[in-house]
Amino acid sequence: MTASIIDGKAHAAGLGERIAASVAALAGTAGTPPGLAVVLVGEDPASAVYVRNKGRTARGVGMASFEHVLPADTTQDALMKLIAELNADDAVDGILVQLPLPAHLDSLAVIDAIDPAKDVDGLHPLNAGRLASGLPGLVSCTPLGCLMLLRATRGDLSGLDAIVVGRSILVGKPVAQLLLAENCTVTLAHSRTRDLARKVAAADIVVAAVGQPEMVKGAWIKPGATVIDVGINRVERDGESVLVGDVEFGVASRTAGAITPVPGGVGPMTIMCLIHNTLVAAYRRRGLSVPRLW
Numbered sequence: 620m621t622a623s624i625i626d627g628k629a630h631a632a633g634l635g636e637r638i639a640a641s642v643a644a645l646a647g648t649a650g651t652p653p654g655l656a657v658v659l660v661g662e663d664p665a666s667a668v669y670v671r672n673k674g675r676t677a678r679g680v681g682m683a684s685f686e687h688v689l690p691a692d693t694t695q696d697a698l699m700k701l702i703a704e705l706n707a708d709d710a711v712d713g714i715l716v717q718l719p720l721p722a723h724l725d726s727l728a729v730i731d732a733i734d735p736a737k738d739v740d741g742l743h744p745l746n747a748g749r750l751a752s753g754l755p756g757l758v759s760c761t762p763l764g765c766l767m768l769l770r771a772t773r774g775d776l777s778g779l780d781a782i783v784v785g786r787s788i789l790v791g792k793p794v795a796q797l798l799l800a801e802n803c804t805v806t807l808a809h810s811r812t813r814d815l816a817r818k819v820a821a822a823d824i825v826v827a828a829v830g831q832p833e834m835v836k837g838a839w840i841k842p843g844a845t846v847i848d849v850g851i852n853r854v855e856r857d858g859e860s861v862l863v864g865d866v867e868f869g870v871a872s873r874t875a876g877a878i879t880p881v882p883g884g885v886g887p888m889t890i891m892c893l894i895h896n897t898l899v900a901a902y903r904r905r906g907l908s909v910p911r912l913w
């Protein structure tokens with residue numbers, strides 16, 4: 620069996636068109652377009668690329684984009700002051716602080732300071748708690764993107780066995796919560812998990828968010844399974860720097876039913892889900908009911 624390749628770029632583009640139409644509708648009724656503020660501290664080149672990408676995508680669907688690039692030696696107080704200003708700014712519907720922050724800054728305190736109604740990254744404890752409690756909130760962008768791709772590929776996920784490899788607050792944990800809410804039977808694996816190969820081999824859905832190049836082996840994948848590879852790892856191959864995921868794509872794509880590539884899979888969905896969440900936040904902040912776009 621050869622897996623079908625789940626085209627994250629195409630899914631993201633389709634979602635983007637529906638978002639653009641809703642942005643236009645909102646600007647027509649409410650006057651102001653949704654606004655996204657992205658905060659970057661320091662000059663990590665990869666982060667700078669993502670931040671520019673996010674700004675470009677926001678403007679592409681008709682949103683306002685506010686980019687705040689602060690020097691690497693920014694103090695906690697200065698960053699907290701900026702968050703307070705963005706919380707109070709009516710033109711800002713969504714706030715994203717690019718992680719990781721430089722080591723001298725307390726990221727938990729920063730995330731905690733973001734108005735939960737503007738927390739388009741879904742990282743504030745209130746939004747994480749709402750997700751765990753089954754209440755409406757803002758869901759982290761990468762997990763939401765994974766869910767959208769799974770629903771588009773498999774339809775109803777009810778009763779399927781899913782394994783999520785990785786338990787970070789940004790990815791693994793919220794992915795597991797979302798799949799549980801879809802009535803999957805979820806295994807949440809991590810670095811202390813025993814016999815990962817056997818557990819992966821039992822799963823209809825595999826979500827890999829580990830941060831280790833190709834650590835989930837293709838031979839583990841159950842025939843016909845759906846594989847969502849969140850990992851983004853830059854490695855040297857044949858003297859060239861290339862991106863690879865957390866799944867051994869070459870082998871896995873011969874057994875899986877469907878698989879996301881890296882790049883071109885979850886990454887583009889993450890960015891479009893950030894824009895989606897900004898739209899959701901904008902509708903809610905204006906007291907309007909949120910259109911369902913996926």
Ligand SMILES: NC(=O)C1=CN([C@@H]2O[C@H](COP(=O)(O)OP(=O)(O)OC[C@H]3O[C@@H](n4cnc5c(N)ncnc54)[C@H](OP(=O)(O)O)[C@@H]3O)[C@@H](O)[C@H]2O)C=CC1
Binds near residue numbers: 791828
């Ligand atoms: N495509 C996208 O949009 C995004 C991609 N990413 C990528 O996803 C990957 C994961 O990111 P993130 O969740 O932030 O990473 P973290 O480093 O925060 O978490 C990694 C998780 O993987 C687990 N882990 C590490 N090694 C193993 C192992 N050998 N076996 C099983 N589990 C293991 C860790 O376990 P333990 O808890 O026990 O330490 C941890 O729970 C990275 O490659 C990152 O670049 C991240 C965000 C967005």
Ligand SMILES: Nc1nc(=O)c2c([nH]1)NC[C@@H]1CN(c3ccc(C(=O)N[C@@H](CCC(=O)O)C(=O)O)cc3)C=[N+]21
Binds near residue numbers: 740887890
């Ligand atoms: N507060 C916060 N929220 C995040 O969601 C967040 C973050 N911080 N810090 C870093 C990680 C990483 N991340 C990615 C987003 C898009 C791509 C993406 O678009 N990737 C392209 C390839 C890009 C390339 O070529 O380098 C793709 O997979 O096709 C990748 C990674 C969001 N993250």
